[in-house]
Amino acid sequence: MKFSWEVKDRPVGTTLPLLELKDLTTVFPLRRGLVQAVDGLSFQLRRGEKLGVAGESGSGKSVSMLSILRLVSHPGKIVKGQVLFQGDNLLDKSPTEMRRIRGKEIAMVFQDPMSTLNPVFRIGDQIRESLRIHDIVADDRKRVWPFNRARREAERQRVVEALKEVGIPIPEEGYKRYPHEFSGGMQQRALIAIALSCKPKVLLADEPTTALDVTIQAQILDLLNKINREHGTSIILVTHNLGVVAEFCDNIAVMYAGQMMEKGPTEEVIDNPLHPYTRGLLACLPRLTEKRKIHPIPGLVPDLIDLPVGCPFYPRCDVAMPECQEGRKISLKEVNGRLVRCLLH
Numbered sequence: 001m002k003f004s005w006e007v008k009d010r011p012v013g014t015t016l017p018l019l020e021l022k023d024l025t026t027v028f029p030l031r032r033g034l035v036q037a038v039d040g041l042s043f044q045l046r047r048g049e050k051l052g053v054a055g056e057s058g059s060g061k062s063v064s065m066l067s068i069l070r071l072v073s074h075p076g077k078i079v080k081g082q083v084l085f086q087g088d089n090l091l092d093k094s095p096t097e098m099r100r101i102r103g104k105e106i107a108m109v110f111q112d113p114m115s116t117l118n119p120v121f122r123i124g125d126q127i128r129e130s131l132r133i134h135d136i137v138a139d140d141r142k143r144v145w146p147f148n149r150a151r152r153e154a155e156r157q158r159v160v161e162a163l164k165e166v167g168i169p170i171p172e173e174g175y176k177r178y179p180h181e182f183s184g185g186m187q188q189r190a191l192i193a194i195a196l197s198c199k200p201k202v203l204l205a206d207e208p209t210t211a212l213d214v215t216i217q218a219q220i221l222d223l224l225n226k227i228n229r230e231h232g233t234s235i236i237l238v239t240h241n242l243g244v245v246a247e248f249c250d251n252i253a254v255m256y257a258g259q260m261m262e263k264g265p266t267e268e269v270i271d272n273p274l275h276p277y278t279r280g281l282l283a284c285l286p287r288l289t290e291k292r293k294i295h296p297i298p299g300l301v302p303d304l305i306d307l308p309v310g311c312p313f314y315p316r317c318d319v320a321m322p323e324c325q326e327g328r329k330i331s332l333k334e335v336n337g338r339l340v341r342c343l344l345h
Helices: 061-068 095-101 123-134 136-141 148-165 184-196 214-231 242-248 266-271 276-283
Strands: 019-030 033-045 050-054 077-085 106-109 202-206 234-239 251-256 259-265 333-335 338-340
Touching: 019 061, 033 061, 033 077, 033 259, 050 061, 050 214, 050 242, 061 077, 061 202, 061 234, 106 184, 123 148, 123 184, 148 184, 184 214, 202 214, 214 234, 214 242, 234 242, 242 266, 251 266, 251 276, 259 266, 259 276
Parallel strands: 050 234, 050 251, 106 202, 202 234
Antiparallel strands: 019 033, 019 077, 251 259, 259 338, 333 338
16 A cells, blocks of 8 residues: 655655655764764655665664654754755654654654663553543543543553554553553563553664574564554664664665664665675574575774765675775765665666
């Protein structure tokens, strides 16, 4: 099923991306220098699409997601670019307007459940908080709630439904539990329930399977697939595991040193990677179907304060040319319907 939405001043039938980043740049001024955590990032997310953002730790994946919701902590700041949601630039919104969007229109599942969930509040109360902030239950009933008891019961029912949807057994009991009473997989499901409680259009999932064993990882991915299929929710999945991306995502954007190195349909990128960095990430994956040596990418992710001139991957690239080290930023090129930032193409 294809999803589209129309806006004023555009011909009927044309579509806009649900979310679009244009030249997004986020920096952290430090005493040692300027950390350019996100450097001119641009991509589009359409309604119902599942986009994977992959790369090593320190490549700017999480900061780019926080930048979308304007949650970058001090001293970080967004210095350039646009974040367009349904045609409106979120960077122009006031703090009050952003609070109305966070959670209700765009929600985020953070990396570590134990540091995200408040240990002194019950799981159900933490989900109810999102409903109350956005007045979701009152909106559903189309009236003002005169009695607190009636409103609390309606919110409780909505929370129980959310817990049931994410697969928490006996959701009425799960409502009363504290985070430490849940396993890691159940905590991650509770985070997803919080994110989905207001039925957002976009879900940002920041490495939701990293700390989980493979069977729980598969369950979480199945849950996200179900959410995407049943609600048409657009999902950005942040991960360092290309195996997870291959299983889940329609398209993939590969990031390195704050820049997008390659973007395209997942199957094409996995089968025929254009950028040496993407090939390096794939070479690190063990395969059950063939016996072969795992080849790690040599060297380390560069210091974002002191990036190499030219291509940031140049010092680690096995096919680098002298031209890659010239003092200019290499631009993205379109190659057979895909984007790649490399002089070899």
